[in-house]
Amino acid sequence: MVQHSTRSIDRVMAAIADPTRRAILERLARGPARISDIAEPFPMSLTGFCKHVRVLERARLVRRTRRGRENTLELSPEPLRAVADWVLNYEHFWNERLDRLESFFAKEREKEKPR
Amino acid sequence: MVQHSTRSIDRVMAAIADPTRRAILERLARGPARISDIAEPFPMSLTGFCKHVRVLERARLVRRTRRGRENTLELSPEPLRAVADWVLNYEHFWNERLDRLESFFAKEREKEKPR
Numbered sequence: 227m228v229q230h231s232t233r234s235i236d237r238v239m240a241a242i243a244d245p246t247r248r249a250i251l252e253r254l255a256r257g258p259a260r261i262s263d264i265a266e267p268f269p270m271s272l273t274g275f276c277k278h279v280r281v282l283e284r285a286r287l288v289r290r291t292r293r294g295r296e297n298t299l300e301l302s303p304e305p306l307r308a309v310a311d312w313v314l315n316y317e318h319f320w321n322e323r324l325d326r327l328e329s330f331f332a333k334e335r336e337k338e339k340p341r
Numbered sequence: 342m343v344q345h346s347t348r349s350i351d352r353v354m355a356a357i358a359d360p361t362r363r364a365i366l367e368r369l370a371r372g373p374a375r376i377s378d379i380a381e382p383f384p385m386s387l388t389g390f391c392k393h394v395r396v397l398e399r400a401r402l403v404r405r406t407r408r409g410r411e412n413t414l415e416l417s418p419e420p421l422r423a424v425a426d427w428v429l430n431y432e433h434f435w436n437e438r439l440d441r442l443e444s445f446f447a448k449e450r451e452k453e454k455p456r
Contacts, residue, residue, distance in 0.1 A: 236358050248427070255431065293431035303434040310362070310432065313425045316370065319418040 234286070235312065238305045241285035248272075251287060254279045254301035261290075285306050349401070350427065353420045356400035361385075362393050366402060369416035376405075376412045 241247055253264050258322060265275040279299065282288040289300045356362055361383060368379055380390040394414065397403040406416045 228402045233360065236360060239354055239358035242427075244353050245351060252430075255434075275364065301434075303431040306428050306431045307435055310425070310428045311359075313421050313428065316366075316421045317368075317425065319416075320422055338378060 234305060235308045237285040238309055241281050241287055242306075242309070244281075246275075247282055249254060250282060250299075251301060251303075254288060254299055255303075258291065258298050258300040260293075261299055264299060267287065349420060349421045352400040353402065356396050356402055357421075357424070359393065359396075361390075362397055365393060365397060365414075366416060366418075369403060369414060370418075373406075373413050373415040375408075376414055379414060446455055 242251070249268075250264060253259065261279065262272070262278070265272055268275055279288065279290070283290060286305050287302055289299050289302050290298065357366070364383075365379060368374065376391070376394065377387070380387055383390055394403065394405070398405060401419055401420050404417050406413050406415065
């Protein structure tokens with residue numbers, strides 16, 4: 227029941243728990259880019275930025291390739307699928323709540339009907 | 342662009358990155374339960390277990406209520422919705438890959454057709 231803590235999904239969830247790392251993934255969703263270009267808008271040192279990149283690499287969420295003199299990053303979205311699968315197990319809770327709200331408003335409308 | 346790291350979604354993602362905490366949520370998806378009953382199958386001290394519960398409480402994923410002499414936990418799945426919303430932005434990447442596979446097999450079937 228309790229799995230070992232270094233499983234892939236644990237690493238992926240820990241990786242996306244950080245807003246900088248989510249922003250990197252969001253940037254790469256628009257296409258591959260050079261590390262220095264991705265780093266530019268972030269208010270941190272390139273060293274600090276590269277630590278975030280390494281966390282994403284270990285979670286297999288990005289791939290690094292060398293093009294000419296610079297490293298290029300590419301999104302590797304596949305591991306996010308396990309997160310989606312897990313979290314969507316809870317989707318029916320929101321849907322049930324929506325169903326209850328919907329039936330509440332349906333009853334309210336019924337009450338307001340002229341007789 | 343870069344948000345502060347104590348945002349709700351960061352806490353929620355960090356909370357679900359641990360397999361023990363995911364297992365607690367999975368248990369509570371079947372209904373509320375007493376803390377000692379939920380703790381029982383986990384190979385750890387009650388103190389260690391309660392630390393995990395506090396992480397889930399801070400992420401607002403569980404609610405604790407006092408019933409008689411014991412604390413009862415209840416699932417509060419609403420914060421998971423933000424995780425689902427974020428991760429489903431990447432769904433089209435998997436779907437595109439499936440579409441490409443599908444069209445590959447469609448072409449293969451076309452080739453095999455008797456003329």
